[in-house]
Amino acid sequence: MIDLRSDTVTRPSKPMLAAMSAAETGDDVWGDDPTVIRLQNALAERTGKEAGLFFPSGTQSNLAALMAHCARGDEYIVGQAAHTYKYEGGGAAVLGSIQPQPIENAPDGSLPLEKIIGAIKPIDDHFARSRLLTLENTIGGKLLLEEYVQAATKLARECGLATHLDGARVFNAAVASGKPVGELTAPFDSISICCSKGLGAPIGSVLVGSRSLIEVAHRWRKVLGGGMRQAGVIAAACLYALDHHIEGLAEDHANAARLAEGLSQIDGISIQSQATNMVFARIPEAHCVPLEAWLKERGILTQMLYASRFVTHRDVSRADIDTFIDAVKGYFATI
Numbered sequence: 001m002i003d004l005r006s007d008t009v010t011r012p013s014k015p016m017l018a019a020m021s022a023a024e025t026g027d028d029v030w031g032d033d034p035t036v037i038r039l040q041n042a043l044a045e046r047t048g049k050e051a052g053l054f055f056p057s058g059t060q061s062n063l064a065a066l067m068a069h070c071a072r073g074d075e076y077i078v079g080q081a082a083h084t085y086k087y088e089g090g091g092a093a094v095l096g097s098i099q100p101q102p103i104e105n106a107p108d109g110s111l112p113l114e115k116i117i118g119a120i121k122p123i124d125d126h127f128a129r130s131r132l133l134t135l136e137n138t139i140g141g142k143l144l145l146e147e148y149v150q151a152a153t154k155l156a157r158e159c160g161l162a163t164h165l166d167g168a169r170v171f172n173a174a175v176a177s178g179k180p181v182g183e184l185t186a187p188f189d190s191i192s193i194c195c196s197k198g199l200g201a202p203i204g205s206v207l208v209g210s211r212s213l214i215e216v217a218h219r220w221r222k223v224l225g226g227g228m229r230q231a232g233v234i235a236a237a238c239l240y241a242l243d244h245h246i247e248g249l250a251e252d253h254a255n256a257a258r259l260a261e262g263l264s265q266i267d268g269i270s271i272q273s274q275a276t277n278m279v280f281a282r283i284p285e286a287h288c289v290p291l292e293a294w295l296k297e298r299g300i301l302t303q304m305l306y307a308s309r310f311v312t313h314r315d316v317s318r319a320d321i322d323t324f325i326d327a328v329k330g331y332f333a334t335i
């Protein structure tokens with residue numbers, strides 16, 4: 001199958017599985033799994049932070065970060081389109097007693113500075129306490145401009161807010177911008193990074209930040225049920241991905257550009273955006289279901305219903321992109 005639904009669908013390669021089976025393990029709840037420690041330190045070092053903490057998912061890593069920054073009755077300022085607001089089941093409110101203060105993302109994914117200023121509450125018993133600004137990079141595949149990130153995080157600091165980056169795909173951002181990942185993470189107090197997206201590990205996210213913040217997040221991870229035992233087995237896959245899969249992200253980005261180019265030449269389809277490994281396309285609603293079925297019969301998995309998004313990753317080759325484009329052309333030739 002050619003699976004364009006997400007970059008979460010990658011399968012562990014043989015050498016990755018070999019690294020997993022050779023992993024030295026301990027009991028990570030006791031803090032003595034050497035492979036987990038190695039992964040946490042590796043990502044802390046790359047991102048220029050004091051400490052890291054391994055999580056089973058990015059959702060849990062983001063939530064533990066929000067809970068480490070914000071207490072009950074505090075609020076975080078976040079984009080309407082942000083994963084930490086829209087796609088995490090309302091966890092911050094449900095489990096953290098943290099009020100989200102969502103604001104509309106600009107088309108480039110940023111949160112306009114004047115809207116951030118407008119959302120920060122004065123200190124007054126009527127209001128939740130504004131504690132945190134949360135950004136996402138990449139967002140919808142798009143890179144946040146470095147100057148924007150500098151300005152937004154500076155504004156947050158001046159207003160006494162901490163800053164968190166949902167950096168699920170921050171390595172895509174680093175590769176696309178040609179900057180070391182540490183430059184993109186430097187302005188933030190904490191960053192959550194997914195190893196299970198384009199990096200190609202089967203499971204695993206890492207939260208990085210100051211030692212004191214990570215200590216608090218460590219307690220919340222236990223409360224959230226995220227304390228794992230011989231987790232070195234999966235940390236080894238993440239370490240393998242960091243060592244071997246970062247440069248390959250550039251290929252995913254080139255494949256996404258090729259996919260967008262191919263789709264744009266088909267009558268009836270227009271490209272909404274293409275950035276890094278994601279393509280958003282406008283496909284007439286009447287065609288979404290039949291086209292998805294047509295492609296599935298030809299061994300291609302897509303999801304066009306709630307957003308026509310196509311995602312490239314290391315298990316999709318350049319030839320697969322051409323196969324996909326030809327299949328879409330074939331469909332539109334029949335109607």
Ligand SMILES: *Cc1c(COP(=O)(O)O)cnc(C)c1O
Nearest residue numbers: 057058059060083136166168194
């Ligand atoms: C995937 C993703 C996460 C976390 O997802 P999990 O599936 O819980 O690992 C967080 N933020 C963004 C932007 C993501 O794409």
